[in-house]
Amino acid sequence: MAVEYIDLSVETRTEFGKGASRRARSAGYIPAVLYGHGEEPRHLLLPRHEGFLALRHANQLIRLIEGDCKELVLPKDIQRNPLKDEIKHVDLVHVRRGERVTVDVYIEVTGEVAPEHTYVMDVTTVAVEADALDLPDNVTIDMTDREAGDHVYAPDVILPEGVTIAEDEDYLIATVDLVTDQDLGEETDEDGSGEVPTVAEQDAENQE
Known part of the structure; x- marks a missing residue:
C-alpha cells in the first residue's frame, strides 16, 4: 500500500x-x-x-x-x-497524512469452496477505514472448503495492517450453497416415446 x-x-x-x-x-x-x-x-x-x-x-x-x-x-x-x-x-x-477516512474497496476471493459447492457474492465492495494516504487496493475473503449454509460476514474479511472494517457484524458478503443441476427435460410426444414429430408429420396427422 x-x-x-x-x-x-x-x-x-x-x-x-x-x-x-x-x-x-x-x-x-x-x-x-x-x-x-x-x-x-x-x-x-x-x-x-x-x-x-x-x-x-x-x-x-x-x-x-x-x-x-x-x-x-x-x-x-x-x-x-x-x-x-x-x-x-x-x-x-x-x-492529510494520519487522517483516517472511510472508503469502499473491492473484495477479492481466495480459495475454493468444497467440491460440488458454489457461492454467491451478495456485494462486491465493503467499507473500510484507513489512513487517507495508505488506502488498500482491495480486501479478501477466504472461501476454502466452505460448505452449503456457510455465510461470509464483515468480520470474516481479511484486512491489511492498519485497516478496520466499517460495516456491521451482520453485514452479509457471500453465501455458499450446493451446485444444483437444472433438469430441462426432454420433449416427448404424447405416447412418451421421446420422438417429437416434425411439422410436416403433424400437418399430415391433422388432415387424417
Whole structure:
C-alpha cells in the first residue's frame, strides 16, 4: 500500500449554475467542488482528459496543483454521463497524512469452496477505514472448503495492517450453497416415446 498520487493542474471556477457547468464542459473542463477540514467549499475546474484518466480508479489519491498551492484529495462523488464516456461533475475531499477516512474497496476471493459447492457474492465492495494516504487496493475473503449454509460476514474479511472494517457484524458478503443441476427435460410426444414429430408429420396427422 505505497503512497501513490496523480498530479493534476486545476483552475478556480468563478462561474456557477447549470449553464456555467455546461459551458465549462464544452470548453474541455470537469466542474468540481473541494470539501474538507471545516473550510468553505472551493469550486474548481479540472482538465477533462487528464481528470478523466485520474478518476478511472476508485479512491485514487490526487495532488491538485494550482500555482504554488499543492494539496492531496480523494474523490468523494463522481457524476458520470451514462450515455457518454465522460464525467459531468466530481466532489473531492481534502486529506492529510494520519487522517483516517472511510472508503469502499473491492473484495477479492481466495480459495475454493468444497467440491460440488458454489457461492454467491451478495456485494462486491465493503467499507473500510484507513489512513487517507495508505488506502488498500482491495480486501479478501477466504472461501476454502466452505460448505452449503456457510455465510461470509464483515468480520470474516481479511484486512491489511492498519485497516478496520466499517460495516456491521451482520453485514452479509457471500453465501455458499450446493451446485444444483437444472433438469430441462426432454420433449416427448404424447405416447412418451421421446420422438417429437416434425411439422410436416403433424400437418399430415391433422388432415387424417
